[in-house]
Each structure stands twice: as C-alpha cells, then as structure tokens.
Amino acid sequence: MQEEEKSIERDPASVEGREATGPEPPDDGVDVTLIRWTLGLTPAERLDVLQRNVNAILDLRDKLGAD
Amino acid sequence: LERTDFRLVLQVLSRHRVDFVIVGGMAAVLQGAPVATFDLDIVHSREATNLDRLVGALRELDAFYREKPDLRITPDQSKLRGPGHHLLLTSAGPLDVLGAVVTGDTYPELATRTRSLDLGDGIRALVLDLEAVIEIKERLDSERDRAVLPILRRTLAEQRPPKKS
Numbered sequence: 001m002q003e004e005e006k007s008i009e010r011d012p013a014s015v016e017g018r019e020a021t022g023p024e025p026p027d028d029g030v031d032v033t034l035i036r037w038t039l040g041l042t043p044a045e046r047l048d049v050l051q052r053n054v055n056a057i058l059d060l061r062d063k064l065g066a067d
Numbered sequence: 068l069e070r071t072d073f074r075l076v077l078q079v080l081s082r083h084r085v086d087f088v089i090v091g092g093m094a095a096v097l098q099g100a101p102v103a104t105f106d107l108d109i110v111h112s113r114e115a116t117n118l119d120r121l122v123g124a125l126r127e128l129d130a131f132y133r134e135k136p137d138l139r140i141t142p143d144q145s146k147l148r149g150p151g152h153h154l155l156l157t158s159a160g161p162l163d164v165l166g167a168v169v170t171g172d173t174y175p176e177l178a179t180r181t182r183s184l185d186l187g188d189g190i191r192a193l194v195l196d197l198e199a200v201i202e203i204k205e206r207l208d209s210e211r212d213r214a215v216l217p218i219l220r221r222t223l224a225e226q227r228p229p230k231k232s
Contacts, residue, residue: 029217030217030218031101032225035100035218035221036225037101038099038222039099039225039226041099042185043186044185044187044188046096046097047073047097048187050103051072054105055071057103057105058071
C-alpha cells in the first residue's frame with residue numbers, strides 16, 4: 001500500500017546508520033557506492049540530480065550539433 | 068527542440084488534479100536507482116472526470132503525438148480512454164501517457180503498489196514501487212530494460228534492511 005514520504009525526510013534506506021563494513025553481495029558490476037549515495041538523497045533531490053544530468057547531456061548534444 | 072522540465076510537467080498535472088502513477092525509469096530514479104531517463108512515463112486513471120482533467124493539463128502543456136510531429140495530433144478524451152500508449156511531446160519535453168502497462172495492469176491495480184513521494188515545490192505524486200518497476204521491466208525484456216535491471220535489483224536490495232543473523 002501507499003506510504004507517505006516527505007522531501008525533508010531521508011529515505012529509510014539511507015546510507016546513514018548503515019555499517020560501513022560488512023559482507024558485500026557478489027560483484028555484479030553495479031556501483032553500489034553510487035546507489036548508496038542516491039539512496040541518501042530525498043526524492044526531490046533525486047529529481048533535481050536527474051534534471052541537472054539531463055540538462056548537461058542535452059547541452060552537450062546541442063554543442064556537438066552546433067560544431 | 069523542447070527542453071525537458073520534469074518538475075513543470077508534474078506541477079501542471081498536479082495543479083489540474085490528475086490522478087496518475089509515475090512508472091518506468093523515473094519511478095526507479097525517484098526511489099534511488101542511479102539510472103538516466105529522458106522522459107516521464109505515467110499511467111492515468113481512465114475515469115471520465117480524470118480524463119477531463121488530464122486533457123486540460125495536456126492542453127496547457129501543448130501536448131501532441133510525437134510520432135507524427137508535423138500533423139500536431141492532440142490527445143483527447145476518446146483517445147485517452149483506451150489502454151494504449153500515448154507518446155507525447157509537450158512544451159516541457161516528452162511525456163508518455165499509458166492506459167496500461169505491459170502486465171495489463173491499469174491505474175487502479177498499480178495505485179495499490181505505490182509510494183506517495185514529496186517531490187518539492189508542493190508536488191506530491193504516486194510512484195510505482197521499485198519491486199513493481201522491476202517486474203514490468205522483466206516483462207518488457209528489451210535490451211535497454213535488461214541493461215538497467217541489475218542496477219534496479221541492487222537498489223532494491225540496498226533499500227531492504229540487512230537480515231539479522
């Protein structure tokens with residue numbers, strides 16, 4: 001069912017409180033440090049990061065298209 | 068070419084009180100998956116009153132079907148009433164409006180598997196939970212979807228608290 005989550009609240013799956021050491025799952029080529037970083041952001045912050053990344057890619061594409 | 072502005076699209080949908088669920092790559096991103104997506108996929112309620120609200124929002128966004136951009140075919144209630152996929156281009160970027168997902172699930176079913184997330188600027192939206200996003204991408208089985216599945220599965224595993232020994 002639905003669960004409420006506010007932008008000022010950290011995701012329950014945040015890296016905060018997670019032990020720095022411990023058994024790591026098998027290496028599947030996925031950068032788990034990046035996942036833990038994004039999990040530490042709020043949903044609103046994740047949207048901002050995506051928007052910035054998309055803008056950067058589109059800017060680059062426009063620049064390459066203009067050259 | 069129109070610039071993508073995810074928050075603007077969501078603001079307009081929210082202001083028109085459209086009932087919808089965010090699905091696909093955006094749903095994964097909002098739940099912490101570090102993947103890129105350039106469009107916003109939503110599944111809308113196909114109730115008559117919601118279709119009116121959706122059409123109002125899409126008009127404000129100058130939406131038209133992007134498959135044949137020269138014809139500028141605009142979505143209306145009769146088109147949006149069915150289970151099909153409406154691949155639109157708006158003044159704030161691409162927007163995919165889906166009557167149903169590949170599993171056949173529509174808004175009422177999907178809404179039971181959502182999280183209500185605060186996306187800032189007064190926007191609160193229902194987002195399909197990551198487990199359901201993974202199930203759908205497994206069914207889609209396209210090369211692009213297969214490529215992101217390991218990241219989504221690992222994100223889901225990281226969301227879950229470690230088991231006590």
